[in-house]
């Protein structure tokens with residue numbers, strides 16, 4: 001049995017734009033393989049090269065060097081309309097004078113698909129995007145979320161090889177956006193088409209994606225599942241961009257059983273899993289997520305023996321309903337953020353100025369690469 005070709009592959013692709021007579025790199029040498037049927041997100045801050053990457057898949061931009069493959073076929077230099085990929089934008093770009101049915105049927109009619117077949121395919125697609133019964137509505141008679149669904153149905157009805165989505169939910173309010181994220185994932189699962197999704201919203205990427213490429217200044221800093229990227233950020237940039245991270249540095253005091261101990265005082269220490277190359281005296285940077293930390297008033301519990309313990313003083317307490325977020329000035333010299341879930345014992349809250357201990361298990365610390 002042969003393994004299927006990746007739906008999309010970049011081999012040494014880079015893109016430079018000419019700006020005021022100067023060549024500016026937007027995407028630096030990129031090798032990338034997106035699997036068939038994958039929900040793949042390009043995530044990063046404004047200007048990092050996400051849209052350029054997507055436009056090179058679609059054929060709206062040609063690489064300055066390297067090759068783009070779709071289903072194993074070299075499409076570098078092939079016109080967008082010959083690539084069999086579709087794109088959905090934030091501005092839905094629906095035809096205002098056509099109703100829902102006509103908007104979705106448009107592409108099939110142009111391809112001269114038979115009337116009965118069009119009716120069947122449009123009907124199926126409207127059901128998938130939950131718009132059955134809205135066939136006769138004009139775009140202006142529908143909400144933003146409904147219009148976005150029409151745009152999605154119109155793009156998917158042609159069964160493209162891949163669907164490219166450039167911040168498609170950006171115009172919707174938060175609640176609707178969150179609903180559409182769940183919907184989009186369901187729709188993608190049902191149609192089984194490869195989705196490539198561009199966003200600068202980390203929550204959106206974490207919610208929907210099978211894998212995420214985190215981009216920074218034209219390069220992919222990390223590529224992995226939402227869990228890998230959140231739990232094990234490969235760089236300082238990724239740790240800072242995805243969620244909230246606590247970062248602290250120090251020198252290794254000793255290594256035992258694959259764990260390094262960085263001591264800040266007789267009782268304050270951070271314990272982190274390390275590779276065999278780690279040596280006492282090495283300077284390392286360690287990260288831990290706020291929800292992995294337990295905050296105690298009084299003495300640290302015996303259960304924290306073997307893990308990290310940092311004493312500190314509470315600087316800030318912010319009540320968020322489901323959790324209370326603390327900022328603690330620690331003995332390690334760094335301010336730590338702690339998310340404490342508000343369980344039934346809400347009177348257990350610490351106040352500003354309280355002396356506290358932060359503890360967490362060794363596996364929740366990780367060393368930051370760069």
Ligand SMILES: Nc1ncnc2c1ncn2[C@@H]1O[C@H](COP(=O)(O)OP(=O)(O)OP(=O)(O)O)[C@@H](O)[C@H]1O
Pocket residue numbers: 017018019024025026044045046047048049050051052053200
């Ligand atoms: N047509 C162009 N001419 C010159 N420079 C460009 C052009 N398009 C993009 N750039 C530059 O290339 C870099 C990457 O742009 P790109 O639009 O791919 O980023 P992005 O991550 O999609 O950003 P955003 O989230 O703001 O859309 C930026 O520095 C941008 O200014």
